[in-house]
Amino acid sequence: MSKAEEKEKTENAEKHEWEPKIVGFLCRWCSYAGADLAGSSRIEYPPNVRVIRVPCSGRVNPLHVLRAFRKGADAVLVAGCHPGDCHYSEGNYYARRRLDVLKELLEFIGIEPERFRLEWCSASEARRFADVITEVTGQVKKLGPLNPKENKNG
Amino acid sequence: MDKSKNLRETAKTLLSEGAVKSIIGYKKGRFPFYLQPAIIKDPEEAASLVFTPLSRQNLVSFIKKAAKPVGVVVKGCDLRSLVDLLQEHQIGRGDVRIIGVTCAGVLKGDALEHDPRFKPAEIKDVVEDDGRIKVITSSGEFEMPEDSMMEKCRSCSVHAPYLYDDLIGGGEPGKAPGPPAYPGVEEIEKMTPGEKRAFWLDMFSRCIRCNACRQACPLCFCEECVMDEAKPRWVTAEVDPVENLFAHLIRIYHSAGRCVSCGECERACPVGIPLSLLYNKAAKEVNELFGYNPGVDPEAQPAMLTYRLEDPECKSCLGGRNL
Numbered sequence: 011m012s013k014a015e016e017k018e019k020t021e022n023a024e025k026h027e028w029e030p031k032i033v034g035f036l037c038r039w040c041s042y043a044g045a046d047l048a049g050s051s052r053i054e055y056p057p058n059v060r061v062i063r064v065p066c067s068g069r070v071n072p073l074h075v076l077r078a079f080r081k082g083a084d085a086v087l088v089a090g091c092h093p094g095d096c097h098y099s100e101g102n103y104y105a106r107r108r109l110d111v112l113k114e115l116l117e118f119i120g121i122e123p124e125r126f127r128l129e130w131c132s133a134s135e136a137r138r139f140a141d142v143i144t145e146v147t148g149q150v151k152k153l154g155p156l157n158p159k160e161n162k163n164g
Numbered sequence: 165m166d167k168s169k170n171l172r173e174t175a176k177t178l179l180s181e182g183a184v185k186s187i188i189g190y191k192k193g194r195f196p197f198y199l200q201p202a203i204i205k206d207p208e209e210a211a212s213l214v215f216t217p218l219s220r221q222n223l224v225s226f227i228k229k230a231a232k233p234v235g236v237v238v239k240g241c242d243l244r245s246l247v248d249l250l251q252e253h254q255i256g257r258g259d260v261r262i263i264g265v266t267c268a269g270v271l272k273g274d275a276l277e278h279d280p281r282f283k284p285a286e287i288k289d290v291v292e293d294d295g296r297i298k299v300i301t302s303s304g305e306f307e308m309p310e311d312s313m314m315e316k317c318r319s320c321s322v323h324a325p326y327l328y329d330d331l332i333g334g335g336e337p338g339k340a341p342g343p344p345a346y347p348g349v350e351e352i353e354k355m356t357p358g359e360k361r362a363f364w365l366d367m368f369s370r371c372i373r374c375n376a377c378r379q380a381c382p383l384c385f386c387e388e389c390v391m392d393e394a395k396p397r398w399v400t401a402e403v404d405p406v407e408n409l410f411a412h413l414i415r416i417y418h419s420a421g422r423c424v425s426c427g428e429c430e431r432a433c434p435v436g437i438p439l440s441l442l443y444n445k446a447a448k449e450v451n452e453l454f455g456y457n458p459g460v461d462p463e464a465q466p467a468m469l470t471y472r473l474e475d476p477e478c479k480s481c482l483g484g485r486n487l
Binding site for chain 1: 398406407413414416417446450467471472475476
């Protein structure tokens with residue numbers, strides 16, 4: 011194999027290195043604005059998160075989370091306002107209850123706890139948002155793909 | 165006291181006095197080793213009602229279809245699902261006459277078929293005698309071992325109903341039950357994520373998506389089920405282990421905080437998927453996290469319809485440890 015070929019091969023391998031897909035449901039009043047602030051403050055975080063804007067973390071139906079996993083997400087993140095700060099007063103309290111139970115169920119069928127996360131993140135916490143995404147991406151990279159769609163054992 | 169006789173008398177009185185329009189109970193099936201549900205309207209039909217250790221089915225599932233006010237024969241465990249329907253305003257307390265029956269336990273679906281001591285064709289009757297289950301056959305009487313009872317009966321804390329209008333079988337009225345034992349859940353919890361996935365995908369590769377679990381569930385009362393919904397199509401009818409698992413997860417999640425572990429889904433499953441494990445896991449978490457035990461207090465608010473400020477902080481949150 012010539013040197014040029016070898017170089018091309020390593021480059022290709024690097025290009026095709028597996029990257030986790032993370033679906034992020036962000037509350038439009040806080041976390042979404044936090045993500046926005048992270049962007050405008052030029053804070054870097056991994057580009058693995060696909061953001062879905064929701065009106066409130068309480069809007070996130072556990073069905074949405076299940077659907078995301080079914081459609082190939084390697085991890086799901088739900089981020090909302092800190093308890094007590096909900097724009098609709100109590101949406102995040104409901105979310106906390108629901109998603110706590112969902113997390114336990116996911117764990118019970120073999121989806122690692124690191125793959126699902128509920129997070130509180132306000133509009134000013136751009137740094138925290140970036141740190142959360144970095145942490146989740148790192149954890150999921152270590153776990154490898156979930157991919158329930160193609161891989162029977164995965 | 166003969167429960168069947170007691171039940172027939174009560175049913176006849178209720179129907180002839182006009183206290184109820186219909187009564188849901190059990191009657192003899194085509195074979196002596198199973199019973200079938202019966203909805204009766206005529207006082208004369210009351211003579212066909214029975215209650216034996218074969219009264220497995222949870223009759224609360226039929227309440228919505230019966231003419232109101234309706235009398236329903238319930239065991240202590242079935243009563244919990246009725247309480248849940250009362251909580252969720254699916255039936256008014258005035259529309260239902262609770263005919264509670266004390267019950268020592270019911271037989272598993274296949275307990276009689278696989279007993280080596282007698283043939284199913286020889287069975288004449290199955291009776292409860294002082295807490296033990298006896299099978300009367302043409303070749304003699306046999307006592308059934310304890311493990312021939314349904315799983316839920318072996319850890320039962322509601323042998324006598326705690327809420328009723330009529331009590332069949334006498335004895336002391338029951339106490340409101342504590343949380344059930346959730347049998348088998350811990351063994352699964354101990355597995356690694358890979359083992360769990362392999363286990364459940366293996367189980368759900370058997371599922372044929374007949375939806376018998378949903379039909380049997382006393383708490384599945386939605387007019388349109390998310391499993392049938394076409395727009396958006398949350399789950400397809402595709403028979404595939406992963407799709408099956410996710411379809412079931414939706415149902416399991418939906419009954420978290422409502423499911424009373426009556427075991428009807430597992431009993432109805434034609435391919436023997438241990439569905440109770442998943443439902444019990446959800447019930448266990450709701451109980452541990454929020455201290456809520458479904459189907460006990462008709463006035464209580466189901467766990468997922470409410471919240472408390474002091475609910476435990478989500479385990480996945482960074483919570484206290486700020487980054």
